[in-house]
Amino acid sequence: MEQIIIQDLTFAYQKGQPILNDVSLELPLHKSILLSGPIGCGKTTLLKLIARLLPKYGGDCSGKVNLPQGQRIGMLFQDPTMQFTMDTPRHELEFTLGNLQVPHKEISNQVTTALNFVNLQEVANQKLTTLSGGQLQRVALAVTIAMKADIILLDEPFSNIDEGNRQFILQKLTKLQKKNGTTIIISDHDLHNYQDFSQLVVQFHNQKAELLSPQDSQQLLKSANRTHANRITTSVPEASAQPIVELKDYSVIRNRNTLIGPTDLDFILNKVTLLTGPSGAGKSTLLKSIAKLTHYSGKITYAGRNIQKTFPGKYYSQVGLVFQETNQQFLNVTVGEELSLSTENGQNPFFKGKTPQAILSMVGLPDISNRVVYSLSGGQRKLIQNLVMLMMGHKLLLMDEPFTGLDHKSLQKLLTVIKQSRQQFPQTLLIVSHQLDYLNGFIDYHLVLNHHQLSYQGGLHDESQH
Amino acid sequence: MNPSIKLLLLLLISLEISFTNRLFVNLILIICLFIVLIFNKLTWHQFCWLMLIPLIPGIAVLITIGGYGAGHDWLTGWSMVSRFYVYVFAGGVMTFTTSPLTLVRSLEQNCHLPSKFAYGTLAALNILPQIKRNVSTIKVAGKMRGLDLHWWSPTLYFKAILSAIRWSDQLAQAMETHGFREERPRTYATLIPLRWVDWAILIISMVVLQILLIALP
Amino acid sequence: MFRQFHLKDIILLAIIGIVFGVIYLATGLLYNGLTIILTPFGYGPMANDITLGIWCMAGPLAAFMLRLPGASFLGEFLSAIVEMLLGDQWGVTTLLSGLVQGIGTELGFTLTLYKMYNWITLLLSATTTTILTFSWDWFRNGYSHFPLSMLIVMLIVRWLSMFFFTGILVKLIINLLNRSHVLTR
Numbered sequence: 053m054e055q056i057i058i059q060d061l062t063f064a065y066q067k068g069q070p071i072l073n074d075v076s077l078e079l080p081l082h083k084s085i086l087l088s089g090p091i092g093c094g095k096t097t098l099l100k101l102i103a104r105l106l107p108k109y110g111g112d113c114s115g116k117v118n119l120p121q122g123q124r125i126g127m128l129f130q131d132p133t134m135q136f137t138m139d140t141p142r143h144e145l146e147f148t149l150g151n152l153q154v155p156h157k158e159i160s161n162q163v164t165t166a167l168n169f170v171n172l173q174e175v176a177n178q179k180l181t182t183l184s185g186g187q188l189q190r191v192a193l194a195v196t197i198a199m200k201a202d203i204i205l206l207d208e209p210f211s212n213i214d215e216g217n218r219q220f221i222l223q224k225l226t227k228l229q230k231k232n233g234t235t236i237i238i239s240d241h242d243l244h245n246y247q248d249f250s251q252l253v254v255q256f257h258n259q260k261a262e263l264l265s266p267q268d269s270q271q272l273l274k275s276a277n278r279t280h281a282n283r284i285t286t287s288v289p290e291a292s293a294q295p296i297v298e299l300k301d302y303s304v305i306r307n308r309n310t311l312i313g314p315t316d317l318d319f320i321l322n323k324v325t326l327l328t329g330p331s332g333a334g335k336s337t338l339l340k341s342i343a344k345l346t347h348y349s350g351k352i353t354y355a356g357r358n359i360q361k362t363f364p365g366k367y368y369s370q371v372g373l374v375f376q377e378t379n380q381q382f383l384n385v386t387v388g389e390e391l392s393l394s395t396e397n398g399q400n401p402f403f404k405g406k407t408p409q410a411i412l413s414m415v416g417l418p419d420i421s422n423r424v425v426y427s428l429s430g431g432q433r434k435l436i437q438n439l440v441m442l443m444m445g446h447k448l449l450l451m452d453e454p455f456t457g458l459d460h461k462s463l464q465k466l467l468t469v470i471k472q473s474r475q476q477f478p479q480t481l482l483i484v485s486h487q488l489d490y491l492n493g494f495i496d497y498h499l500v501l502n503h504h505q506l507s508y509q510g511g512l513h514d515e516s517q518h
Numbered sequence: 519m520n521p522s523i524k525l526l527l528l529l530l531i532s533l534e535i536s537f538t539n540r541l542f543v544n545l546i547l548i549i550c551l552f553i554v555l556i557f558n559k560l561t562w563h564q565f566c567w568l569m570l571i572p573l574i575p576g577i578a579v580l581i582t583i584g585g586y587g588a589g590h591d592w593l594t595g596w597s598m599v600s601r602f603y604v605y606v607f608a609g610g611v612m613t614f615t616t617s618p619l620t621l622v623r624s625l626e627q628n629c630h631l632p633s634k635f636a637y638g639t640l641a642a643l644n645i646l647p648q649i650k651r652n653v654s655t656i657k658v659a660g661k662m663r664g665l666d667l668h669w670w671s672p673t674l675y676f677k678a679i680l681s682a683i684r685w686s687d688q689l690a691q692a693m694e695t696h697g698f699r700e701e702r703p704r705t706y707a708t709l710i711p712l713r714w715v716d717w718a719i720l721i722i723s724m725v726v727l728q729i730l731l732i733a734l735p
Numbered sequence: 736m737f738r739q740f741h742l743k744d745i746i747l748l749a750i751i752g753i754v755f756g757v758i759y760l761a762t763g764l765l766y767n768g769l770t771i772i773l774t775p776f777g778y779g780p781m782a783n784d785i786t787l788g789i790w791c792m793a794g795p796l797a798a799f800m801l802r803l804p805g806a807s808f809l810g811e812f813l814s815a816i817v818e819m820l821l822g823d824q825w826g827v828t829t830l831l832s833g834l835v836q837g838i839g840t841e842l843g844f845t846l847t848l849y850k851m852y853n854w855i856t857l858l859l860s861a862t863t864t865t866i867l868t869f870s871w872d873w874f875r876n877g878y879s880h881f882p883l884s885m886l887i888v889m890l891i892v893r894w895l896s897m898f899f900f901t902g903i904l905v906k907l908i909i910n911l912l913n914r915s916h917v918l919t920r
Contacts, residue, residue: 125695134689137637343658365666384673394663397663579877594880609823610826612827639745639813643817643820680917685746
């Protein structure tokens with residue numbers, strides 16, 4: 053048997069809400085396979101079922117996942133920081149080899165081989181907590197090498213990783229496959245730049261998954277790579293425009309590498325600024341710097357005052373951050389409690405006097421006030437998160453990927469709410485987003501972070517969509 | 519010295535002096551522990567820290583026993599102060615000379631601590647920076663919604679525990695993916711020797727301590 | 736009858752131990768401040784009794800989350816271990832205190848045969864913890880040399896601290912966790 057056979061597979065984390073429904077697939081070994089589909093469609097679930105982590109770690113499962121005998125599985129996880137036991141790359145590799153009962157005398161050599169393969173000898177004894185996401189994924193790859201894995205599963209491995217490290221990992225995987233016939237299965241919501249790597253694509257849609265033919269797979273990857281035009285018209289801010297936040301000689305250095313070079317820049321009061329750039333460039337870091345959640349060099353001022361000299365209580369009543377990780381925003385249990393907290397403490401006049409039901413219906417949600425917020429789907433949670441932060445009425449709202457997991461209808465409704473709210477309460481928005489649909493006309497300025505530099509874009513230009 | 523034996527010795531000393539109250543024995547112990555620390559490159563910063571920690575509780579106990587206790591027993595008060603210093607110096611010897619990893623490896627290999635306890639604890643310790651960041655992010659998330667979360671706010675613990683549940687799940691899955699199985703024997707990259715010298719130091723130290731306790735006032 | 740502790744449970748309890756440790760750091764100041772304020776009245780050591788409940792929260796919380804024999808002990812003892820490994824100021828005696836606190840919090844659940852998880856169990860656990868830790872401090876912190884009247888006040892204060900932190904606060908946290916259905920046992 054030279055296939056991973058998946059038969060009539062149905063899986064649900066919560067009863068009655070299957071994430072995969074009656075899926076049957078035959079995945080050939082020794083190939084590079086890409087699992088594609090939007091966030092939350094069941095790609096991770098399928099990988100974990102293949103790795104036998106599910107249903108062991110929760111959920112209800114029916115149907116079969118059959119692997120050929122004796123195939124050893126290695127895996128790279130979505131969150132690079134939460135996949136290690138030990139403190140340094142060397143110790144982690146030693147730990148892995150010890151688990152596999154490799155004799156004491158051979159461990160040291162095998163560790164060196166694995167480290168050499170991913171070119172990380174220099175940081176072998178450094179703390180993992182000081183390494184970048186890209187380096188961490190390389191350590192995780194080294195672990196699969198040390199394990200001599202026959203199948204390597206990669207779950208959204210590149211979501212916060214710079215292009216250099218992504219290319220490096222893909223190149224090493226290609227080498228492994230050519231040399232050892234390793235089976236490689238990657239899940240990614242972004243099909244960009246896979247045309248030279250992946251041979252087959254599995255498409256996820258409505259709790260189903262379908263394996264495309266090699267021709268169709270190539271077709272899909274090529275078309276994904278063509279930049280389909282997404283026109284956004286913006287201009288460069290005028291010199292006289294009033295700033296709300298000023299960066300002065302601002303720079304960020306991580307692990308001795310420059311993430312953002314020394315920058316002087318203004319963010320304009322009561323305007324919507326979009327920030328784009330390749331993944332891993334430091335967009336989230338910039339938002340977190342302004343939110344005083346990470347350290348940086350240089351000076352950031354808000355309304356003319358150094359933000360480090362403003363009291364936190366006062367600062368956070370004026371500056372808010374919509375976290376990339378949705379759940380971090382919530383403080384209560386039910387949707388109703390989240391909304392009423394923002395009604396009580398919020399300042400945005402647009403939402404004043406509106407009932408929770410009315411607010412929910414504005415973004416197309418039914419009355420789910422009594423639902424536990426953590427049990428909702430990713431898209432629903434994202435909508436609620438955006439609502440509770442808009443209701444607070446911060447003068448400056450930083451939004452880190454606020455549209456992730458939203459379908460087109462919800463996205464349009466949310467944008468309408470933001471526009472209406474801004475007519476009554478013109479707040480400053482700084483948005484980091486990969487998702488650019490429907491944003492034209494909504495955005496005033498467009499800032500790009502690339503090659504460690506921040507710069508405003510002027511005129512009409514095409515932004516390749518990821 | 520073998521980390522497990524070292525821990526056992528320090529625990530026995532701490533336990534024994536908790537039930538005895540001899541100022542001179544405590545002073546001798548402090549000097550011995552201090553010498554061990556000096557040989558292990560004690561920095562000035564660490565020394566000041568060790569001297570400072572027991573100061574406030576020490577003075578408090580001294581005043582309570584000497585000033586308010588029956589018989590105003592200042593000697594007992596002082597021996598209590600010296601006892602606190604023994605505790606802290608013994609703690610310093612452990613934490614300044616042995617890394618958590620070495621101790622855990624020794625407990626696994628020499629004391630047959632089940633590996634799930636050894637590596638489960640290490641995995642948690644190694645995400646300390648993320649845990650710290652998470653706690654401060656929760657506080658900021660609260661402030662952004664007009665809520666001040668203090669150390670007595672249930673919400674702060676609730677949110678932190680939600681993250682803990684998610685992380686423990688992720689880490690356990692990752693460990694399993696890296697070949698770890700709860701009941702399966704493992705091999706070791708670094709062997710922690712347990713020599714007769716270690717046992718000898720333990721036994722001799724304890725004998726000397728007993729003699730001192732009997733001989734000195 | 737009861738399942739074993741799995742790797743996941745152990746990591747969870749260790750992380751909770753660290754979380755509590757990180758939050759307690761703020762209370763170190765409180766402890767020292769209280770000691771300084773109370774010392775002139777001869778009640779300096781009572782700062783220990785006032786704040787001790789904070790240190791004993793991990794145990795009952797673990798017991799309610801996992802509902803297993805030994806969970807409370809393990810939760811409390813593991814948090815003592817991680818505090819020692821993180822370089823806690825009291826070093827190895829943290830382990831001894833953790834042991835005593837662990838047994839103390841566990842006893843409340845043992846006495847109800849691990850069948851009841853409600854207010855009565857929390858009250859029992861707070862009481863057993865008070866008794867055991869007080870006996871330990873009788874030796875460790877020299878309570879045997881304190882005047883009797885003071886000891887009675889300190890015992891009552893300690894029980895109140897236990898009741899407030901390991902009772903009320905733990906119950907409030909557990910309520911939030913239960914309502915969000917995140918505890919899969």
